[in-house]
Amino acid sequence: MTGNYTTKKTTPLLQVRNLQTGFKIDRKFYNAVENVSFNVDRKQIVGIVGESGCGKSVMSLSIMQLLPNGIGKIRGGEIDFEGLNISELSDKKMNKIRGKEISMIFQEPMTSLNPVFTIGYQIEEVILNHESISKKEARLRSIALLKSVGIPRADKIVNEYPHQLSGGMRQRVMIAMAIACQPKLLIADEPTTALDVTVQAQILELLKDIQETNDMSIILITHDLGVVAEICDEVIVMYAGKIVEKATVDELFNNPKHPYTDLLMKAIPKMDEDVEKLATIDGLVPSIINMPQIGCRFANRCPKAMPECLTVTPQLGEVEPQHEAACLLYDESWPAGEERQREGVPVL
Amino acid sequence: MLKYTIRRLLGMIPMLILISIVVFTLAKLMPGDSLSGEIDPLNTNPEYIAEMREKLGYNEPLPVQYFDWITGFLQGDFGKSTRFKVPVADVIIEKIPNTLFLGVMSLLITYILAFLMGMYSGRKPYTIGDNAIAGVNYIMLAIPSFVAAVFAIYFFSFHLNWFPFGGSVDILVEEGTLDYWFSRLHHVLLPALVLGAMSTASYTQFLRNDIIENSRKDFVRTARAKGTPLKKIYNVHILRNSIIPLVTFLGFDFAALIGGAIITETIFTYPGIGQLFLDSVTSRDYPTLMALTMLLSFLTLAGNLIADILYGIVDPRIRLD
Numbered sequence: 001m002t003g004n005y006t007t008k009k010t011t012p013l014l015q016v017r018n019l020q021t022g023f024k025i026d027r028k029f030y031n032a033v034e035n036v037s038f039n040v041d042r043k044q045i046v047g048i049v050g051e052s053g054c055g056k057s058v059m060s061l062s063i064m065q066l067l068p069n070g071i072g073k074i075r076g077g078e079i080d081f082e083g084l085n086i087s088e089l090s091d092k093k094m095n096k097i098r099g100k101e102i103s104m105i106f107q108e109p110m111t112s113l114n115p116v117f118t119i120g121y122q123i124e125e126v127i128l129n130h131e132s133i134s135k136k137e138a139r140l141r142s143i144a145l146l147k148s149v150g151i152p153r154a155d156k157i158v159n160e161y162p163h164q165l166s167g168g169m170r171q172r173v174m175i176a177m178a179i180a181c182q183p184k185l186l187i188a189d190e191p192t193t194a195l196d197v198t199v200q201a202q203i204l205e206l207l208k209d210i211q212e213t214n215d216m217s218i219i220l221i222t223h224d225l226g227v228v229a230e231i232c233d234e235v236i237v238m239y240a241g242k243i244v245e246k247a248t249v250d251e252l253f254n255n256p257k258h259p260y261t262d263l264l265m266k267a268i269p270k271m272d273e274d275v276e277k278l279a280t281i282d283g284l285v286p287s288i289i290n291m292p293q294i295g296c297r298f299a300n301r302c303p304k305a306m307p308e309c310l311t312v313t314p315q316l317g318e319v320e321p322q323h324e325a326a327c328l329l330y331d332e333s334w335p336a337g338e339e340r341q342r343e344g345v346p347v348l
Numbered sequence: 349m350l351k352y353t354i355r356r357l358l359g360m361i362p363m364l365i366l367i368s369i370v371v372f373t374l375a376k377l378m379p380g381d382s383l384s385g386e387i388d389p390l391n392t393n394p395e396y397i398a399e400m401r402e403k404l405g406y407n408e409p410l411p412v413q414y415f416d417w418i419t420g421f422l423q424g425d426f427g428k429s430t431r432f433k434v435p436v437a438d439v440i441i442e443k444i445p446n447t448l449f450l451g452v453m454s455l456l457i458t459y460i461l462a463f464l465m466g467m468y469s470g471r472k473p474y475t476i477g478d479n480a481i482a483g484v485n486y487i488m489l490a491i492p493s494f495v496a497a498v499f500a501i502y503f504f505s506f507h508l509n510w511f512p513f514g515g516s517v518d519i520l521v522e523e524g525t526l527d528y529w530f531s532r533l534h535h536v537l538l539p540a541l542v543l544g545a546m547s548t549a550s551y552t553q554f555l556r557n558d559i560i561e562n563s564r565k566d567f568v569r570t571a572r573a574k575g576t577p578l579k580k581i582y583n584v585h586i587l588r589n590s591i592i593p594l595v596t597f598l599g600f601d602f603a604a605l606i607g608g609a610i611i612t613e614t615i616f617t618y619p620g621i622g623q624l625f626l627d628s629v630t631s632r633d634y635p636t637l638m639a640l641t642m643l644l645s646f647l648t649l650a651g652n653l654i655a656d657i658l659y660g661i662v663d664p665r666i667r668l669d
Contacts, residue, residue, distance in 0.1 A: 066572050091578065099575035106573075111566040116588050116664055126574040161664040177574065 011083060012039035013184055013217050014063070019077035019087075021055075021062045023288065029075065030288040032058045034241045036077075037316075040185065045211060045218045047232035047249070049225060049264070053285045055241040056221045060187045062087070063219075064104055065094050081185070100130040103178040107190040109170035113162035119146070119173055120158030126180045145176040149206060168199035172206070179210055186211075187219045192227060204231055225268055229253055237261045240285050240297040243316055247323040257325040259304045296328065304329065349660065352668040356653050360646075367645045368421070372414050375634045381406060382634045385430030421642070427635030431628070436639045439624065444606060446516045447620035450536050450543070450613070451605035457544025462551030469552065470559025470590070471582055481552065489549035493542065497615040500542050511538040514617035539616040543609050551597060558590035565589075592663045599655030603647040 021033040033055040040046050048056050061067050062074050065087070079087040086097060098104075103126075106112045113122060123142035124135065133141075139158065146154035149172040162170055171191060178186055188207065192200035208231050211218050220232060228235055228249065235252045237245040237260065245258040256262045266279045283301040286292065292310075296302070299309040309328055316326040387400045401407055405416060420427060426436035465485070469478040488496075505513045511534065512518070518531040562568065563586055571581045606621065613622035621640065628636040660668040 064573060066569055095575040095577055097575070098573055104573040106566060106570065108566055112570045114567040114571070114585055114589070116592075116662075117585075125571075125576060129575045163665050174570070177570075 010042075012041045013044075013082060014040040014219075015078070015080040016059075016063070017078045017080070019059065019062060019079065020075045021058050021067065021072065022075045023058075023072050024070070025289060029073070030291070031075070032072075032241050032288050033062065036238075036241075036243055038236055038243065038246065040217050040219060042184070042217055043211070043215050044234060045208075045220060045232045047228035047235045048219060048221045048238060049223060049228055049235060050238035051223060051281075051285050053240075053287075054238045056223075056238055057189055058241075059238075060104070060189050060219060060221055063187060064098060064102060065089070065091070066098075066104075096130070099126045099178075099183070100181045101183055102185045102187065103181070103183040104187040104189065105171070105174045105178045105191050107193050109167050109174055109194060112174055113170055115162055118159055118161055119165070123158075123173070123177050123180055126177050130181050141180070142176070145180055146173070149173075149176045149179075149210075150202075151176070167195055168203065171195060171199075171203055175203070175206060175210070179214060179216070182214055183216065185217045185219065187221070189221045190223070191220075192224070193222070200227075207231065225253075225264060237264070240291060241288070242297060243324075243326065244298065245323075245325045246316070247320075251320065251323050255320065255323070257319050257323065257330060258298075258327050259302050259329075260298050261325075263303075296326075349657065349668050352660075353653070353657065356656070360649050360653075363649060364642075364646065368418055368642060369414065371638050371641045371645070372417060373410075375638050376410060376413075378632075378634075380632055382430040382632045385632065386428075417638070421639075426639040429628075429633055429636045431631045431633040431636070436636045439636060440621070440639060440643070443619060443621050443624050446618065447606060447613070447622065449516075449532070450540055450609070450618060450620060453536050453540035454543035454547075454609075455601055455605065457540055458547050458551060461545060462548040462555065465548065466552040466555030467559065467582070467587070469556040470563070470586075473556070473560050478556070482556075485549040485552050488546050491546065493546055493609070493611050494615060496546055497539070497542050497612055500538055501615070504538055511535075516619050535618070539609075539612050539618055543612050551594065554594060554597070555590055558593055559586055562586045562589045592659070595655050595658045595662060598658060599651040599653075600648075602651035602654055603644060606647055607644045 016039070017037050019033055019036045020031055022029040022031045036055075036059060038046070048059070050056050058067070058072065061072070063079055063086075065074075067073065074087050077087065078085050081097070081102065086094065089097070113119075120139060120142050123145060124138040127133065127138045127141055128135070143154045143158055146157055151157055151169060151172055157165070157169075157173075162173070165173065171194075175191075186207075191207070192203050195203060204227060207218065207220075210216065220227070222228060232249045235245075235247060235249050236243055237252075237258065239260050245252065245256070245261045247255075247257075252261065253265070256265055260281075263279075263281045267281065269275075269278055281301055286297060286300075291297065292299075294313050295310040296305075296312075296314050299305045302309065306328065312328060314326045314328050314331060316324050317331065319325045319330040383397075383401060383404065383406055386404055387397065391397075405413060408416070417427070424437070426440075428434065429436050429439050432439050465481045469481050472478055501513060504510045514535075516532060516535050517528065518535070521527045521531050559582070563582070568581055568585060571585050572578075576585070609620075610622035610626055612618070613620045614626050617623070624636065625640050627633070628640065657668065659666050
């Protein structure tokens with residue numbers, strides 16, 4: 001199943017194994033994330049890409065145990081952080097990890113900060129949650145943090161309120177808050193989606209800088225493959241709650257295997273091509289209520305779909321060194337795929 | 349902020365002039381007048397009555413009468429109470445401490461109860477506890493205060509003998525002593541409880557809904573991601589946001605604080621502004637009635653101004669200038 005290239009190294013910082021997260025809709029549970037397994041090594045940046053509704057955010061919220069109370073629930077699997085299974089921790093114990101060991105920044109900087117508290121208060125809060133230092137020291141720390149994320153007049157900004165800052169500035173504040181206790185892992189859930197392009201680049205650069213200076217690992221959730229190419233070491237492609245492909249960034253971009261990844265790549269507009277219409281993937285991600293129980297979940301949108309794709313569920317398996325994909329086309333045990341390849345049908 | 353306040357206060361002037369015209373007109377439109385309260389009640393000679401009517405200005409055209417009244421009013425002369433034969437201002441000032449005491453007590457009871465219930469319901473919505481709180485609140489809201497007051501007197505004063513039946517203080521205790529204050533508190537408690545406990549519904553349900561709404565906001569998730577305990581998130585992050593809309597009610601409360609509770613005060617024979625108001629109506633004491641109505645109008649406007657200023661204080665996104 002899982003490639004053994006990761007196990008050769010030291011224990012990864014984060015190991016997610018067979019994670020299943022479900023949502024309760026009309027008293028029935030539906031899985032939004034199914035059998036997701038991956039590792040994040042120390043100082044590594046892992047990108048998770050996929051369309052809206054593919055389970056990226058749910059997965060990251062599962063790691064933090066921030067799923068909406070009573071509706072979302074982890075139904076199976078393990079999340080090992082530094083060898084400790086954090087998926088079963090109580091809220092109280094989890095509070096010691098959130099913000100200190102693992103922290104998170106969100107997509108919407110405009111609404112992610114509390115409008116009625118000063119920037120300073122909100123940064124100090126995370127420090128005071130985890131360290132026993134005086135408010136005065138915390139204030140000095142937060143000014144230093146704001147400076148380190150590139151906010152000018154930091155000593156004034158600490159006394160200002162979120163609405164007085166621009167979106168980019170607020171995202172910087174969110175980053176300052178997230179790195180305040182020097183966490184080992186930062187989960188960035190579409191950190192640049194709500195920002196304009198020039199600011200996006202600045203924020204990404206900032207994240208990369210902080211990652212290097214703090215020796216931090218990052219899980220970067222995005223639907224922007226450009227962002228992934230820019231800063232990630234490894235990429236996970238998700239579709240309809242499952243991982244469909246997993247590879248190092250160079251490998252994935254040079255040699256995409258899964259038809260879905262390939263179509264995602266083709267959907268990126270190219271600067272040097274003059275096209276009338278941008279490439280798209282027809283159809284929609286199936287909603288979690290009527291998710292196909294067997295077969296490949298991408299089959300109905302896949303241009304290379306075979307009849308078997310509707311009846312056989314593909315498993316994630318190694319297709320190249322350090323490259324895994326879940327597609328029957330590469331499943332050696334499945335004659336149809338082999339046959340197809342033998343017949344000389346171009347794989348992609 | 350100061351500039352804003354001054355501007356708003358100046359803006360009140362035309363409003364108050366309009367209100368005074370309406371108040372005066374309504375008083376004049378009511379059948380009868382307060383002439384009989386201003387003349388010798390034993391002298392029934394029609395000539396004497398006609399002479400007094402002329403002398404006291406009741407035959408002047410209405411605009412002239414209005415003008416006389418309003419000039420006196422502006423100079424601080426609210427007229428003479430036709431019932432008590434003393435200046436209206438004295439009558440009102442005498443009653444204000446009682447009403448204020450009752451108002452503050454009942455408001456305190458409302459706030460304490462409503463905050464406790466609202467915060468519980470907001471944190472645990474759609475549970476048995478929440479539904480029970482909503483049920484009790486709506487029943488209280490539906491029961492008219494005169495029914496509640498009568499039942500409260502029947503049970504707590506008549507049967508259990510916990511509280512006095514009415515009045516504001518025991519007449520036997522000496523003014524200024526500790527016993528005196530204790531007696532006042534004892535007298536105010538039951539009407540305050542009736543008033544306070546009956547009006548928790550709006551605060552409780554408003555707070556509950558706002559807490560539920562805010563608990564779904566992104567900033568709550570951020571606070572959770574920082575490792576802030578859930579209790580602190582509710583009591584600090586969410587509550588601080590949910591207080592903002594409640595400030596609107598505070599404006600109304602301010603007027604009610606001095607305006608008094610007409611029905612409750614009357615049933616408990618509690619000598620306050622509310623009771624004075626009702627008695628002035630029944631005894632055609634128009635100078636007092638007009639002065640009270642003007643006072644209440646002004647307080648309502650002032651309450652709104654205070655609420656607006658408070659918005660600027662509790663919500664940093666609102667800046668007044």
